[in-house]
Amino acid sequence: SQQGEEDPQALSIQEGENATMNCSYKTSINNLQWYRQNSGRGLVHLILIRSNEREKHSGRLRVTLDTSKKSSSLLITASRAADTASYFCATSSSGGGNKLTFGTGTQLKVEL
């Protein structure tokens, strides 16, 4: 598998439910970031977690990082229809400068 793969590829939930997306990566990282992309639009930075952190919160977002398993998860609590978008994890690798390597993304659909 490639650096930065998310699962599931697609997720459909009802408004008010929680949505969990997972990301796996292969190389050592400095940090891992999550971005959101509405259809045909730019990427919006959601949250960054550094390699020495295990969990981080921002509003309804909770990110975990397990460097031993090279994986991260993004939890969106109490989802809203407006959360419908694609979500990407992106890693900044040790020795890789500041460039980001993006995952394949999870398409989240939140239905009313």
Next chain:
Amino acid sequence: EPEVTQTPSHQVTQMGQEVILRCVPISNHLYFYWYRQILGQKVEFLVSFYNNEISEKSEIFDDQFSVERPDGSNFTLKIRSTKLEDSAMYFCANQPRGRFGYTFGSGTRLTVV
């Protein structure tokens, strides 16, 4: 909230033509990037630019590509002779310092026909 502005939002060009994609970055950010996203695929790194020079580039960023900050503020990506496979969304991004989150522009959709 500071924004990164990209123009044009959509460009259609004939194969073999030169295109210039423009970005107005956030003024006090130090790092500049171009990424692209072919429809339905991953976002891919093209090039990073720091201190008025390229700091890193990917295999995609071949001799057909170049970047400039022509007037110290705008940041451009030039593709000299476009190919059909250059059709993609091109995103400019800024970073205030290393190891922080990026601010992305809304992208330029390039269609090569």
